[in-house]
Amino acid sequence: MIPAHSLQNKTVMIPRGKAHAKSFSDLVKRNGGIPVEIPLIAFQPVKASEKLLKTLADLHTYNWIIFTSNVTVETFYSFLKKGQALLPKIAVIGEKTKEALVDMGEKVDFVPEEYVAEGFVDEFLPHVKQGERILIPKGNLARDYISAALMEKGAIINEVIIYETYLPEESKGKLVKMLTEESLDILTFTSPSTIDHFMKIVEEHNLGSKLEHCIVACIGPVSKRKAEQRGLKVHAMPEKYTVEEMLKSVANFMNIGG
Template sequence: MLKQKPLLDKKVLVPRGKDQAKSFSQLVERFGGIPVEIPLLAFRPIEKNQRLQDCLQALDTYDWLIFTSNVTVETFFSFLKNDAGSVLPKIAVIGKRTEEVLKEKGVQADFVPSTYVAEAFVEELLPIIESGSKVLIPKGNLAREYIATALTEAGAQVDEVVIYETYLPVENRLKLAQMIAERQLDILTFTSPSTVDHFMEVVKEHGLDEQLSNLIIGCIGPVTEKKLIEYGLTVHASPKEYTVNEMIKSTIAYLEMEES
């Protein structure tokens, strides 16, 4: 049984932006921790270009539209604002939050996988998608190509279109470097491979590898875990259910085990 405040006074890195960080930080606080909000990812829509314009105008010719994150949903619908009459194809989503944001837009997902990773998504979607089906995948500039490649190999016609850029704001880089250098963090949490890459860019730039040695690390998903291991970091908490809630619980379980 967990102690009432298992994260008591521990400073936990919350790597999400202001809009997404609130529930994450509240969870940390509920268990007695001190959330340190430093968004490791920021997003900005790309300038509307001919490629994007062509995909939006041909939206009714696609059989499937795939959203891999809530950011892709938000950004995609922002581009649709001036085209309210667009006919949407069937929609497949990865992630509980992605599905929720889609519902907030008044749209129901036609397919949601049992687990929220690309590999499981493809395995469960393939039997549903007919060979020759047209699929559109809006994505960020750093997104993996696994889904598009797998569907293409299975005979689908896949178009990928970059709709937003991922970056780490300068002020966040400086704040993160200072916090690590002054050993102001106890627990690091990572929600995607991109958060790991941006974090390690700062670590390498400022020569802070040594300051990471005693930190506890939790993450969401096997791809994020793999990325951490590639950097030579030890992952202490990586739950089977890929949610922030389970990551925090898994981190607490590790702490309890260490104490006992």
Template sequence: MLKSLPLLDKKVLVPRGKNQAKPFVELVERYGGTPVEIPLIAFRPIAQNQRLHDCLMALDTYDWIIFTSNVTVDTFFSFFDMAGSSLPKIAVIGKKTADVLQHRGLQVEFVPSSFVAESFVEEFLPYVNSGARVLLPKGNLAREYIASALTEAGAAVDEVVIYETYMPEDSRVKLTKMLADHQLDILTFTSPSTVDHLMDVVREHGLEEQMESCLIGCIGPVTEKKLQEYGLTVHASPEEYTVAEMIKSMITYLEKGSAV
């Protein structure tokens, strides 16, 4: 059984921005930890361009549109006005993304059982006929796995970049100071980009030694692999790819360590 406050006295990095951080922060506080909000990743829509315009104008020619995240949904609808229009059939990677779309009054036709690209493709392929037209809006750093796998299976996939990913300058300053002063006990990562952005700061300021005292948790095998590529030990990586399970996994690690 977990202790009532298993994260007591632990400062936990919350790598999300204000719009996404609240549930994460509340979870850390619930277990007695001190959340430290330092967004490692932020998003901004790209400037309008001809390719994006052409894809939006031809929306009714697609059989499917795939949304891979809440950010993709919000950004897409900042460009596209639903009034008097309709969308192709909708597929998503995660349940939360499906919820966001359903709150907009849209029906989601496909949600995979596991929220990673490989599982999505494996389970989605039976729904895609050869020659099917698929629109895949994405960020500038998104993997190409889904598009390449569907193309190989005979689909005609149009990828269109609709937002770019960056690390806020305020976050770089705050992260540098807190790592240098050993003010973070647990580092959490929710995507490979969050890993890259943090490690850019670590390497720029020579903070590798300070990292050694931190515990590391992450969501998903792709993020875990990215951490390992940097030579970092991952202490918590749950089978279910959610923040709640990551925190529980870290607590389990801490409990086992205190029991030794």
């Protein structure tokens, strides 16, 4: 536990699935909170389409490949043949995404200072030449901000959907029960999709009044905008868009007496 950032024994909703929840839960415990894992988002690879198979066969024709999350990395590699190397230069958003690639033996050529699409584009554009071919593997709900900005610069973009995002069925009952009993103190959101899935359940069960005592935290400005659009008051958001910094921003909000 870090006294300066204590979560004061509060229950903290972890919106990630089992594969990605452990490190998040461990951080909550170390910061003095009680993690409650309620996966609001899960991922499944798409069926390998002709377009995807051709893209994988043509990797050597691209100048860059952009990975926006560790889920994208893991899913993309599940389609590759063992030993198949990524020949393009690699750009990522976020330290965790870089770590996932380094663990697979890859060299990452570009990591932005700011871990959101807007910051990535601002920093990455000087590295892009007109006519360069860039591959962006993505989920079915991902924004097209990066591809649109790079196409304006004259790059040739291939976006290929490699996974689908969905709300795990088993999470619905658990969330309804815990919100009804008001047993969640801190709600953390790591993406716009987690917010949409959460609010869909809240609205279906008329649980809006059960959120009034909760502290709401978002990992970055895109999620914060989505939360506010869906009627949530956001109390904490970090300057650096990582889970650890988000938890620190919550603790700081609490310690200031928010």
